[in-house]
Amino acid sequence: MIRRLVWPIILLALMAGAGALWISRDWWAEGPLKQEVSFTVPAGASLGSAARALEKAGIIRSTTNFLRLARRFGALDPVRAGEFDIPARASGREVLDILQHGKPLQRLVTIPEGMPSIMVQERLAAEPMLSGPVPVPVEGSVLPDSYSYERGEPRVAVLHRMQAAMTKALDAAWAARKPTTVAKTKDQAVILASIVEKETALASERRMVAAVYSNRVRQGMKLQADPTIIYPITHGKPLGRRIRESEIHAVNGYNTYAMTGLPAGPIANPSGASIEAVLNPAPSKALYFVANGKGGHVFANTLAEHNANVRRFYALRRAKGEM
Structure with missing residues (x-):
């Protein structure tokens, strides 16, 4: 009699174990994803909505099983918003851990030193993975960086970070300014720094360029x-031609x-280094500078010295066949 009762119990246990193994394969075993994909969790998404999107993307086999197993074996942390790389064959356990504790993918947009604001706006607008419109920022309000x-x-959120970075850098440089600066305000510092940025x-x-100006x-x-003629x-933006005589005399x-x-x-967005330069210019009496033909400049205190430097520069250009 006892033996007759034991066998059904054993059979039920085996069936329950097999069922548990069948269900839990979606948690510990390899998942159905055949190759790595990028998966985005929208801001405010719940685990349930994320699970439905995971199934639709072929990352998990079953929304129902995934949620059941997540509640039983997973952490209780919410899923994070952002874009995540999901590796091929990721198990349900691995997928949940990525969405709860993984670091969202981040991309970079770089603003070079001296880029004018109209080109900052164009660069942000050209980033296909950003969203929404963005205005042309106030000239000189963006700190060049990545x-x-x-x-x-x-896009406007990224722009606000760029502008906040400029505010922070300008405040720090202004606090450390030297008595030798001619800038009376932060705005004047940015204006002069933008000229320095474009000149070297x-x-x-x-x-040294800051000292000359x-x-x-x-x-x-x-x-x-x-x-300042071109702006x-x-x-x-680059003029793409020589400056005309009429433009040299234009009043604006x-x-x-x-x-x-x-x-x-400002005529551009200057770097923090250029701002620091105008707030602490070199101890020099130089009033002039001209290109040296090697990527830099030669400086002069007097007009006579400067004219001699200009003649040498033109002679160098003629020797290279540039004139």
């Missing part, structure tokens, strides 16, 4: 910075060949 973003993030690509020259401001001389014409708020003092606003 910024990470997640798929679907609003060499980090080692920034403070600072000395000119002190003496009431015209800055005569070529990039009203192209909003900072930016042309420093036709006015003394600083232009009406």
Whole structure:
């Protein structure tokens, strides 16, 4: 009699065990995904809605089984919003762990030093994985750098991070400014730094170029910075040709060949290093500089020295067949 009762119990236990193994295969065993994919969890998504999307994407076999096993064996943490890489054959346990504790993928958008705001807007607009419109930022309000973003993030949110970074860098540089700076306000520092940024690509020259323009401001001389002629014409984009004589004499708020003092606003988004340079210019009496033909510049205190440097530069260009 006892033997007759034992066998059904054993059979039921075996069937229950087989059923449990069949169900739990979706938790510990390899999943159905054949190759790595990118999977996005929208902001505010629940585990249930994420599971339905996982099944639709072929990452898990069954929404029902996944949720049942997640409640039984998984952590109670919510799923994170963002984009995640799901490896091929990921088990249900691995998938849940990625969505709950994995780091969302981040991409970078880079703003080079001296990029004008109209091109910042174009660069953000060209990022296909960002969302929404973005305005042209105020010139000089963006700190050039590389910024990470997640798929679907609003473009304007990335722009706000760029502007917050500029505010932070400017505040720090302003707090450390030296008495030798001619900038009376933070706005003036950004304006002058934008000219320095456009005039030299060499980090080692920034403070010297800043010294030249600072000395000119002190003496009431015209800055005569070529990039300030171009800005009203192209909003900072490359001109693509030589500056015309009429443009040199054009009267506007930016042309420093036709006015003394600083232009009406920045002509680009300067780097933190250029801002620091104008707030701590090199100890120099130089008033002039010209290209040296090697990617840098040669500086002069007097017009006679400068004219001699210009003649040498033209002679070098003629020797290279450039004139």
